[in-house]
Amino acid sequence: MMSRGSTTVVRSVRLFSTGSVIRPVRTGGSEKAVVTSWIRSYSVAGGRNASTMTLGEKEVKEQPDIKDTVAGGGAAAGGEKEKEVVSYWGVQPSKVTKEDGTEWKWNCFRPWETYQADLSIDLKKHHVPKTFLDKFAYWTVKSLRLPTDIFFQRRYGCRAMMLETVAAVPGMVGGMLLHCKSLRRFEHSGGWIKALLEEAENERMHLMTFMEVAKPKWYERALVFTVQGIFFNAYFLAYLASPKLAHRITGYLEEEAIHSYTEFLKELDKGNIENVKAPAIAIDYWRLPADSTLRDVVMVVRADEAHHRDVNHFASDIHYQGLELKDSPAPIGYH
Ligand SMILES: [Fe+2]
Numbered sequence: 001m002m003s004r005g006s007t008t009v010v011r012s013v014r015l016f017s018t019g020s021v022i023r024p025v026r027t028g029g030s031e032k033a034v035v036t037s038w039i040r041s042y043s044v045a046g047g048r049n050a051s052t053m054t055l056g057e058k059e060v061k062e063q064p065d066i067k068d069t070v071a072g073g074g075a076a077a078g079g080e081k082e083k084e085v086v087s088y089w090g091v092q093p094s095k096v097t098k099e100d101g102t103e104w105k106w107n108c109f110r111p112w113e114t115y116q117a118d119l120s121i122d123l124k125k126h127h128v129p130k131t132f133l134d135k136f137a138y139w140t141v142k143s144l145r146l147p148t149d150i151f152f153q154r155r156y157g158c159r160a161m162m163l164e165t166v167a168a169v170p171g172m173v174g175g176m177l178l179h180c181k182s183l184r185r186f187e188h189s190g191g192w193i194k195a196l197l198e199e200a201e202n203e204r205m206h207l208m209t210f211m212e213v214a215k216p217k218w219y220e221r222a223l224v225f226t227v228q229g230i231f232f233n234a235y236f237l238a239y240l241a242s243p244k245l246a247h248r249i250t251g252y253l254e255e256e257a258i259h260s261y262t263e264f265l266k267e268l269d270k271g272n273i274e275n276v277k278a279p280a281i282a283i284d285y286w287r288l289p290a291d292s293t294l295r296d297v298v299m300v301v302r303a304d305e306a307h308h309r310d311v312n313h314f315a316s317d318i319h320y321q322g323l324e325l326k327d328s329p330a331p332i333g334y335h
């Protein structure tokens with residue numbers, strides 16, 4: 001129904017599409033392909049139709065309409081009021097359902113981005129620094145560990161949360177710089193832009209997870225603000241000057257992250273940190289069983305860090321061999 005001359009258009013169309021994705025899933029060291037389907041439903045109401053119809057029917061002029069029903073964060077959790085903006089431009093959020101038919105409640109990631117962590121990865125692998133550049137990278141990271149140890153002591157939940165604010169930076173900086181390089185050189189990246197941005201996103205999901213179990217205090221937020229300003233720019237310059245060094249630094253940072261999470265697990269096992277229920281976001285992101293605990297979350301996060309370690313040392317090694325990253329296919333989806 002549409003009333004001419006007014007700003008109201010009431011028309012509702014629903015489009016449905018089913019997405020199917022074939023993903024490898026690791027089961028006990030072996031991989032098998034799994035086809036998973038989700039249903040995406042796009043609700044196209046008022047604004048979209050008006051926008052489309054102005055092309056053919058000319059008479060419709062409509063302002064964006066805001067259906068105020070209020071405000072959740074990223075997730076539309078059950079029972080919470082939703083804030084829904086009916087877009088004049090036809091930009092509507094898709095509604096995604098899980099395999100069991102229930103609504104997917106996370107806006108910040110989708111079912112096809114979830115995975116089961118490979119816990120069989122070797123946590124002890126270490127790149128022995130031999131060249132001057134490697135030693136510089138190694139001791140830079142080691143020297144950063146000292147103030148971190150002093151500041152956080154054994155508060156591993158808080159430490160994890162704070163370190164993830166830093167850990168999510170290198171992938172984004174590297175991905176961004178490779179993106180710009182691809183543009184200005186008219187060349188492919190070999191998948192490395194995607195691989196590094198995936199790493200950044202994965203690290204940010206670690207942060208979103210630990211935020212649920214440790215709340216930052218005002219002075220910790222201030223610290224993150226300062227550290228991000230320094231670290232982003234320092235890493236940006238380091239990557240411009242020497243991607244070989246930058247990736248090596250990240251490789252060693254990831255080795256330290258593995259160590260930190262191992263200490264975290266020890267504290268959990270000793271009972272010094274309460275092994276609380278796993279946050280819901282972690283259960284969905286890593287496809288964990290519903291009764292998982294914080295310990296299970298730390299295990300999968302530590303496995304992620306080991307994968308990041310491999311990717312970054314590998315990237316540095318490619319440069320050491322006189323090649324560019326694009327010359328070696330990127331490990332996209334390496335979890
Ligand atoms: Fe992380």
Ligand SMILES: [Fe+2]
Nearest residue numbers: 167254305308
């Ligand atoms: Fe990491």
